Every structure is written in structure tokens, then in C-alpha cells.
Ligand code: SF4
């Protein structure tokens with residue numbers, strides 16, 4: 439879960455900061471790729487894709503789902519967090 | 521010389537015998553202005569030997585990433601700098617995915633793991649997962665867990681896994697350029713054990729990995745020799761960080777020619793659209809493929825990438841008057 443005051447600073451597709459140019463390709467890619475990087479801290483996330491959606495976890499900022507909402511009760515196995 | 525499409529009409533459409541490697545080379549080198557005719561023949565072959573139904577499947581990764589193998593196209597290999605991190609899906613989430621898949625009308629649900637072969641922990645997860653899915657929803661369960669021992673084959677058959685996926689990936693002659701950590705022959709061995717244990721065999725590969733046209737024909741002919749119940753066709757979706765990450769996306773006309781060639785090599789098989797079709801073929805090419813030999817789709821998302829929404833494919837099948845195969849029917 440993102441804490442109060444956190445702002446998206448990183449590209450979820452390539453992990454670089456949004457201040458850098460050249461994210462057009464990333465925006466396009468986002469229709470066929472789940473995010474791989476946390477937009478708040480740029481860490482690589484654990485991502486699970488299912489036939490009808492996806493969810494992603496940042497060890498610092500919590501979980502994100504394809505439904506658009508952040509949630510804290512996802513069922514990712516803890517070992518996956520390593 | 522007889523025109524290859526006339527030969528295909530006689531040999532494949534009328535007699536149900538797949539084209540051989542030399543004939544497939546001719547098909548794969550047909551000029552663009554023959555492509556529509558080629559797709560038409562492939563479609564007629566599919567309608568004649570398989571019928572209008574389309575088999576719909578959903579797939580899910582139960583163990584993602586961190587694979588010790590080095591398949592050069594794969595974002596889940598632990599040997600490359602890929603953004604994909606290891607993940608493990610628990611059973612309630614697996615069952616939920618199966619239920620959601622069934623709700624789309626799909627009759628197949630395939631549990632996939634990024635491994636060389638299953639260890640005891642994965643076999644336990646699959647055993648419990650399959651049992652839990654069967655409790656919850658009526659859907660055929662397939663598995664794709666890499667190379668198997670005879671014991672594992674027997675166990676999967678025993679717990680009711682009805683089909684096993686293990687792709688040969690590419691032509692035997694090109695395989696060493698794609699994978700170095702195991703051989704094509706080892707893969708073939710697993711497929712033979714799966715068949716002998718009475719499970720359906722699902723075996724396909726990825727087109728557009730730098731193989732030649734001749735090797736595409738070789739691969740189709742080798743699949744013809746194997747005679748799988750299902751052939752999933754993927755088109756390379758170059759993954760960042762993998763050795764094939766900078767290869768170009770395949771030309772859509774070549775992709776369509778390959779679909780038709782595979783149908784002419786395998787008149788009775790379930791020929792499934794799998795990964796990479798969105799970027800290779802787009803919406804128009806998807807429709808052309810379904811009218812050019814394809815009779816099965818993976819709906820929704822793939823293992824690590826997203827697909828078209830299930831409803832887009834289901835609406836398209838409706839438009840094309842291709843009924844979704846029901847659970848009790850067999851193609
Ligand atoms: S065995 Fe499967 S998961 Fe592992 S690298 Fe090869 S394709 Fe990827």
C-alpha cells in the first residue's frame with residue numbers, strides 16, 4: 439500500500455524514472471504487459487498473471503491489482519517474496 | 521509440376537493425409553498473392569476433419585520465474601536479466617483462476633510451472649490443486665511441468681490430468697540454437713511417456729525465433745510424426761533481457777502462411793492460437809488465422825503477459841459462427 443505523500447515517480451514497465459524521456463513504448467506495452475516495477479520506488483515487483491487479471495507486490499509499497507485498486511489481502515505465497 | 525494447393529486439396533482435404541516436409545516447404549514459400557487461397561484450403565481442411573467448434577482454454581502459472589533452463593526466448597529463465605521475479609501461486613488462487621476461466625466458457629485449464637521438471641513440492645501442489653479444482657468447477661485440467669519421470673507421468677495420469685503440454689519448441693535441427701541445457705530428444709522422451717500413459721499429448725512451439733523456412737517445414741513435419749492431440753502455436757514475443765530479446769516480431773503474412781502449413785501437416789489436430797498473436801497478427805490477423813486453420817484459442821492472459829480480453833475472442837467466434845466446444849464433446 440502506498441503511504442500518504444507517495445507519488446508515482448517510476449515507470450511500471452521499464453523501471454526508470456518518469457523524469458527520463460522515452461516512455462512512449464512503455465505506455466504502448468502496458469496494454470499487453472502487467473507492470474513489473476513499483477511506480478513509487480522503482481523496485482522490481484512480484485507479479486502473478488491469471489487468465490482474467492494480474493496482481494503485483496512491492497515489498498515496500500504493497501499490492502496492486504488489474505482491477506486498479508491496491509489491496510492488502512492477496513494470497514501470494516510468502517516464499518515468493520524472497 | 522502439380523500446384524501444391526491442388527495437391528493439398530487431394531491429399532489432405534480428400535484423403536486426410538498431412539503434407540510432408542518437402543511439400544510444406546512449397547507451402548511456406550508460396551507468394552503473397554496465393555496466401556488467401558492457401559488460407560482457404562487450410563480452413564476447408566480444418567472444417568472437414570475437425571468441424572467448426574473451437575476449443576477454448578485458459579492457462580495459469582503456478583510457479584513463475586527462476587527456471588534453471590536457458591530457453592533463449594523465455595523471460596522465466598533464471599539465467600537471464602529479465603524483469604520477471606519468482607512467484608508461487610497458492611491453491612485458493614489457483615482454484616479461483618480455474619473458476620474464472622470456466623466462467624468464460626473455456627473447457628480447458630492448464631496449470632504451468634517454470635521448471636526443468638517437477639520436484640516433490642510442485643507435485644504436491646499440483647496433486648492438491650487438481651483435486652481442489654475438481655471439487656470447485658467442471659473443467660478439464662491439463663498440466664505443463666517440464667520433463668517428467670515415468671513415476672510422475674503415472675501420477676499425473678492417475679489424478680486425472682487429461683492432457684499434458686510439453687513443447688518441442690522448434691525444429692530438431694534448430695533446437696541447439698534455442699536451448700543448451702537440455703535436448704530435443706529429452707523432450708521427445710517425455711512426450712512418448714505421456715502418450716503411453718494414456719494422457720492426451722499437447723506439443724507445439726514458437727515460430728519466428730530465427731529459424732529458416734526450411735526449419736519451419738521440418739518442425740511441422742516432425743510434429744506430424746509425433747501426431748499430438750493439440751499443437752499450440754506461439755509467435756515470438758521478444759522478451760527484454762533474453763538472448764532473443766532483440767529479434768524482430770515476425771511478419772504477419774509469414775505467420776499466417778505458417779498457420780496454414782501446420783494445418784496442412786496436421787489435418788486432425790487441435791491447432792491453438794497461443795502467445796504472441798496479438799503483436800504478430802493483431803485483430804485482423806487473429807480473424808484470418810481462425811479462417812486459415814486455427815481451431816482453438818487461449819483466452820485472456822498468458823503466463824507473464826496479457827492477452828486480448830476473453831470477450832473479444834468470444835465475440836469474434838460468435839461472428840464467425842464458430843461454436844465454443846462444449847465440455848462433453850471431443851473434437
Ligand atoms: S524450461 Fe520452460 S520456463 Fe524454463 S526456461 Fe525453458 S521455457 Fe522457460
Ligand SMILES: [Zn+2]
Nearest residue numbers: 449452461464
Ligand atoms: Zn518506461
Ligand SMILES: [Zn+2]
Nearest residue numbers: 476479496499
Ligand atoms: Zn515500491
